[in-house]
Amino acid sequence: MFFKKKKQQNTVSDADSSSDTSPRIAPKPVSPVVLPIIKHGKNRQRGTGGMVVGKDLSSRVVDIVIYFILTIALFVSIIPLWHVLMASVSDPKQIAFGIGNTYKWGVVWWPVGDGLHFEGYEYIFKDGSIFRGYLNTIIYVILATGIGMVINILGGYVISRNIKAKGAITIFVMFTAMFHGGLIPTYAVIKGLNMTDTIWSIVIPGCTNAFFVIMLANAFRTVPESTIESARIDGAGHMRIMWQILLPQALPLATVVILNSVILQWNSWMNASIYLSSSVNDLWPLQLIVRELSAKSEQFIGSGRPNYALFLVRYTVIVASTLPILCVFPFFQKLMETNVVAGAVKG
Amino acid sequence: MAFQKVDATNVALFGSNWIGFDNFVSLFTTSVGSNFGNVIRNTAVMSLLSITVGFMFPILLAILVSEVKLRFFKRTVQTATYMPYFVSAVVVCAIMKELVGNYGAITEICRWFGYSGGNLLAQSDPPTFWLIYLFIDIWQNAGYSSIVFVAAIAAIDRSLYEAAAIDGASRIKRILHITIPSILPTIVMMFTVKMGTMITAGFDKVILLYNTGILDTADTIYSYTYRLTTGTQGAKADFGLAAASGLFQSLISVTLLMGSNYLSKAVAKSSLF
Structure with missing residues (x-):
């Protein structure tokens, strides 16, 4: 053939x-x-599957180059994480001072030292703040995404319908996307509402943004007008149309919004570092605790008697805060891919 | 608040005296660890690097990945390159501090090319910090941003490639003359989106990375505002000044967003709003 x-x-x-x-x-x-x-x-x-033409020499060369570059990309993506994972169970003294051939090309490829060292993990688990951080972050993610979605759906519904004030409301929403007051005025507002040092200072400002509302409005707009009309004739009110007619049809884009909201909350540390002072560090989200612990770890030498377990904390805290996410992420990868594309297509 | 002398103990919207443009004047005349001219330069350089060099990597990655026929290898590469996206900014910066540290891999690679120093984050000569920032940007986002382009390439009609192959076009020629023109609309769209957000996006990583020794090359408008707000990293908290620099940033960001929207209207015939 x-x-x-x-x-x-x-x-x-x-x-x-x-x-x-x-x-x-x-x-x-x-x-x-x-x-x-x-x-x-x-x-x-x-030939619908692949190229009809066979591989000649130049094509082979191109193939080899492509595989080579991608293999490098693969390793560059993974090695930093691998390095941290290996260093977290190594002998802290060797890591700290680079004794012998601890580092090969600057990377710890296998755990160094005799046996595995778990003092770093012991330190953070005894410290316990990382668990509190996890709990807090999960609470923030659930609350912010939940409240945010209610607002997104209500706002998106209003913008997507043909109402008189539609233009004004759209401009009102888009303005917040374009123009930020800046850190200080926002801080003044949060403080004025007496929300600083409470969980609401994290949940309320971060729960939604203009892009989420606009995205849902676009999703609602794709539902044919006749569907809504027939629902209205059958006696459905605004609430029923919103939640039982439109939302199920806009579900793919709604999951995009939810996913983005979760990732945003998971990564955020800045708001917490401004609104939650260290007097309420039992409210700190995971990321802030990670930042605090690794900063502490950088001063491990202390008063002449280095605490080597504390040195390892800089690695163990990374592993403890990231490994769970990386274990879960392959399950979301497919969802993620379809969602990103869907989100981009809407333009 | 940018036009007020704000009392730090009494932060309220109208609780302070109006002082006109004094805050903006002192923004450009006083130096808080780094002077504002440098801050603007750093912001511009880092944004431009990430929007040019940083923007090319996902496209390149998508093109290369799409050329691979082995499904297993393709999936592995894709999974591995997305992975850093799921690592939070705080952790990414903690990892980077390791890589550019005294024994770190990046420092080591620089040593092969004749670099003889320690921690790269302690180097205050211009390009060092900018390149570190660029590397983080690419490492974290290239795989994830490539998803859109991979999807765009997958949507290209296969028969185009066949026809080109039959006419004797080589692999490289097929990429240059079919793949790239076909995904050009997607590229333009993603570029305008990225341009609109470039002034604010990702600069929290600067705050996580820098130290007082390298403020001259590392400080950005975003981190400058943050330092003035929290009174950390060699700055004394000054809310009026911070509000002024925040407003300054907002103005630039609005201009960019409008500009990019105009551009996408003109070029791609579609706009964000």
Whole structure:
């Protein structure tokens, strides 16, 4: 099959070149030459999956280069994480001072020292703040996403309907996306509402943003008007239309919004570092605790008697805060891919 | 508040005296660990690096990944390159501090090329911090941003490639003349989106990375505002000044967003709003 194809190609190009060399310059005879290629229906059907043409030498070279570059990209992505994981169970003294061949090309490839060292993990588990951080972050994620989604759906519904004030409301929402008051005025507002040092200072400002509302409005807009009309004729009110007619149909984009909201909350540390003072560090989200612990770890030498377990904390805290997420993420990868694309397509 | 002299003990919207443009004047005349001219330069350089060099990597990655036929290898590469996206900014910066530290891998690689020093984050000469920031940007986002482009490439009609192959176009030629023109609308769209958010996006990583020794090359408008707000990293808390620099940033960001929207209207015939 494959051979035949190649032959055909040759004959075609031969015919092509012969027609070129022939004295006729008129363009007309070219079309009969092109047609036979398309006419070979069998080959075209076979070729829907991949290239019809076989691999010649230059194509092989290109393949090798591509595989080589991608392998490097693969390793560059993974090695930093691997390094941290290995260093977290190594002998802290060797890591701290680079004794012997601890580092090969600057990376700890295998745990160094005799046996595995778990003092770093012991330290953070005894400290316990990381568990509190996890709990707090989960609470924030659930509350912020929950409250946010209610606002997004209500706001999105209003913007997506043809109402009188639609233009004004849209501008009102979009303005917040374009123009931020800045840290200080926002802080003044939060403080004025007496929300500093409470969980609401994290949940309320971070629960939604203009893009989420607009995204849901776009999703609602894709639902045909006739669906809504027939629901209204059947006696459905705004609430019923919003939650039982529109939302199920807008579910794919709604999950995009939920996913983005969860990731935003999970990563956020800045709001917490401004609104939650250290007097309420039992309200701190995970990221802030990670930051605090690794800063502490950088001063491990202390008063002449280095606490090596504390040195390892800089690695163990990374592993403890990241490993659970990385274990879960392959399950979301597929969802993520479809969602990102859906989100981009809406433009 | 940017036009007020704000009393730090009494933060309220109208609780302070109006002082006109004094805050903006002192923004440009006084130096708080780093002077504002440097801050603007750093912000511009880092944004431009991430929007040019940083923007090319996901496209390149997507093109290369799409050329791979082995499904297993393709999935592995994709999974591995997305992974850093799920690592939070705080952790990414903690890892980076390791990599550019005294024994770190990046420091080591620099040593192969004749670098003879310790921690790269202690180097205050211009390009060092900018390149570290660029590296983080690419490491964390390239895989994730490539998803859109991979999807765009997958949507290209296969028969185009076949026709080109039959006409004798090489692999490289097919990439240059079919793949890239086909995904150009997606590229333009993502570029305008990125341009609109470039002044604010990702600069919290600067706050997590820098230290008082390298403020001259590392400080950005975002981190400058943060330092003035919290009174950390060599700055004394000054709410009026911080509000002024925050407003300054907002103005730039609005301009960019409007500009990018205009651009996408003109070029891609679609706009964000």
